[in-house]
Amino acid sequence: MSQDKPYFFQSFAIVVLSIAALIGFKQFLPEKIFTETAGTKNVVVDSLMLEAAEGAGNAPVEKDTLSNTKISFTATNGVKFPAETFEDYKGFQHLVAFYEKLLQLEKSQQGNVRIAYFGDSMTDGDMIVKDLRSSLQNRFGGEGVGFVNITSESAPSRSTLSHSFSGNWKTQSYLNVKNPRKPFGINGHVFFTKRDTVNPVWVKYKASKLSHLSSLNNATLFYGRSGNTHAKMQVIIGADTINKKLNAGSLLNTMPVSGGDVKSFKANFIAADSIPFYGFNFDDGRGVHVDNFSNRGNSGLPIATFNTNLMKAFNEKLGYDLIVLHYGTNVLNYGSLNYTWYEKKMSKVVAHLRECFPGVAILIISTADKSSKYGTEMKTDSAVVPLTLAQKRYAVQTESGYVNLYTLMGGNGSMVRWVEDVPAYANKDYTHFNFRGSKKISDLIYNQLNDGYEKYKALRGGKPLPKEPKRDSVFPVAKPVQVTKPILNKPAADSFKPAAQPVKKPLQPAAVKPVKPAIVPAKEIKPKELKPQPAQPVTAPVIKDTANAQ
């Protein structure tokens, strides 16, 4: 039969012809298939960012006026860090107030330090933040996981606390709601109970077994103003049930769950409609506490919509010393490599934060490395470096500290290495870290912070510590004056916010003097171009009263 004839040459011919066909097909068939799928209605995207990015599409590329400059600082509190290059900018000078608080803690075990860590999916499930919190609490003391939302899409993945809630909560997020029914809380969310006559509306928290987090310390509910006068919170701790009437008279109200520390509790909310709920705080009032305000899909821009008065109320109760802004992942991949729009918008965000949290130190953490496919190979995305530069520029302009996570990770190609390492440090999306990688990232951030802290101690020398600073936890000693007074225009009670202590002039060395930034221009650049331009706060007078907002 002809079919049994040897077919070797034909076989070879087919292979060769097919390669020719392949080369032919490549001429007119697409380079790649499975292009990224477009988002659907339920995919989290940051609507503010989309608008901003769209609007910025045709913005002219501005001349880079910073990269050749030398950045020098003026003394804060008698301490002056050496000048830095833009290339290696870290901005420790702008963290002096925070460092001083840490020093007090370390030297005299006095006071407490609170950090608000804002982030995106990188810090979802308390990743990175939990390691940073643990490093700080190991060294400076402090118990408790900090402020926790009422509901969270990432609750199941959170290992530092087990958190569950009923399905009948209505959540509004600053990510995609422009005009919330009531202002957003510090976590960028506001929660309402849905009208449900059958099922109770509840939340449940249980402490983990991790060190420093093994109790729900002084669990306290935070909620906002409403005309509702008959709402109740029914707290169930073990076999005990306690009913607590919720008084929603002030802009921000708190209600302790129990007298002290509990392992777990459930709270039912009864007749609580129209009350804006924000979350629960867990801290022991001493040492360092870090609140994780992570939001999948966040670019950082929505922070600009924070209600100033409400934030001041939060600050009064919780007393923030450092705000960390860890964003960027969601700003990559927008086609253009020009991030001027982001730089400007984020400068405004920082200015707004300084208005809301007078005197707070701010630390900007750049985007981490992220890889994309070029040809058939994964490489550092071309947007990473431009974005880190934009983030650095707005850090310099707004007098914030800066951590370049991209270079700390190892710079070009580092994400590929982190993914391919055995064991791996990052996930196969070449964007997010796993638990191991998050710990490493946290260590990188902690080490840089600590480096600044040690330098600060050396620069500061043995100057005496100020008197015992006021505690700014919610529980301790009643602060009747602050509670009854309207909080409007009143800065936080904190030794670093001298306006809060009107009687004593800030004589203590610890008090922070206004920091005048000075960016010394390189010879060929005109001073005018170099002048830092922090966005003007909306309500300037308020800011002016406080020490170092400008």
Added chain:
Amino acid sequence: MQLTDLVPQITNENLREWFLYNAKEPMLFSTVKFLRLFIIFYAIYILIRGHFKARIFFTAAFSLYFYYLCSERYFVLLVFSSVVDYTLSYFLYRETRPIPRKIYLWFSVIVNLTFLGYFKYTGFILDSAHTLFGLDYSIGRVLLPVGISFYTFQSISYIIEIYRKEITPAKDYLDYLFFVSFFPQLVAGPIVRAKDFIPQIYAKLQLTKADVSNALFLIIGGLIKKTVISDYISLNFVDRVFDAPSSYTAFENLMAAYGYTIQIYCDFSGYSDMAIGIAMLLGFKLPTNFRTPYKSASITEFWRRWHISLSTWLKDFLYISVGGNRHGSFAGFLFPALFFFGLIVWGINFAPTSNIPLIISVTGLVVFTLTFILSKEREKTMFTNINLLTTMLLGGLWHGASLRFIIWGALHGIALSVHKIWLEFFPNKKEGKPGVLGSIWKVVAILLTFHFVAFCWIFFRAKDFANALELINNISTITFDPNQWQTIIMGYKNVFILMGIGYVWHFLPENFTNNLRQSFFHMPLVLKAAIFGLVMWLVYAAASAGPQPFIYFQF
């Protein structure tokens, strides 16, 4: 890509890239690097096909070179172990006294298993010693030579078959090396048996039109399964969910389990098909390795359709060696005993925190015991089931040194025993057309088997035991929410389309596939080449697709 990309200006760097080992670029059949080398190899192979010695020498040399490209200097190991095995088998074949024959056999088996054990299990044993006894030896990470599990098993089959007098040995060392190192199946199987392969070496080399057509058909299917379906869904969906199950919804967890089930089939069978196809282009017929295993209506049937070359190997050389269905042996009892002992200890350890582990371990033991206590032929069934469990436990361990694989093997072993006792009580009706009820039952049985297998794959895939439990726990919280499901499916459109294609393809009636193969056979040569070229483009375009960006849903 232009013509110049395939035949570019040749620089030193090009040459190094083309012809030397590169740790970053594994040697796979789906790479351009392989295609380039294969074309050169195939041309020479065809030219010298008439000269037996030259052809054998050239192919063996190319196979060693191929192995060097896979795992660099370890090709020396392959040469060394083949010399040892060939020498021992040489003496074994000529020896008639029983005692020395046993010695040759055991010496060879031990040498092979020592290599395998050293490279594959050192880390695992040290880790276990560390956790169990607090011993802390560190010898650094032992790099696993690619394919060692496969060629070790192939060498063992050769020596045992000679011992059992089932084959005549290869005529000289070169022929033996050709068999052990044959590059199409060297690194990922199928595990070719000496009795199937050695005779082909000496037979007249034949390649018919039907062979070439079937070979191309297999390679095309393999390429699509492996590089388009499997690679894409693993990178863009399955891996992510398994990396952090709790970051995803219950539905995504469930889909990741289904996704992995089709992924591992496509990956493994796709690669096998390519190996069989390439071997066929050279005129060698390797055994079928997968016969659409998820169509199985029982777990026993599954193991006759899944990784057939491994399961028959295990049956012939491990199951029979420890006693088969006739008698028990020390080795046969040792592993199940160790396994259940470990399981109960684990249960007791966890008893203070949760009773569930203890309940699971006791249930496991009770169920397994019942499978032979309830049997009419209690003793025989006991031997069978114990030996079966040993086979599955060691078979599990063969896949990798980890507790997860042992659990996976144990689940399958126990399920096989359960199925045996089930058959004793409800025997299959012989012959005759199944009625409506019978057909419904068959569908239910297929679904049941499929889901059991998919469940076991979770342990196979998860990075550790806790990870597997996390995923299972998440799946258990699923609620019926079509809107949410639809949103997720739309979000991962490509992934779900490919998963769908994978499953539909798998469950296509056999006739349909046969017709397709027939139509391909009747196509003119040029059209075949065009289709093959088109598939190569598909592979290239799929490999160029960037990972799908992360999607966060909110509900």
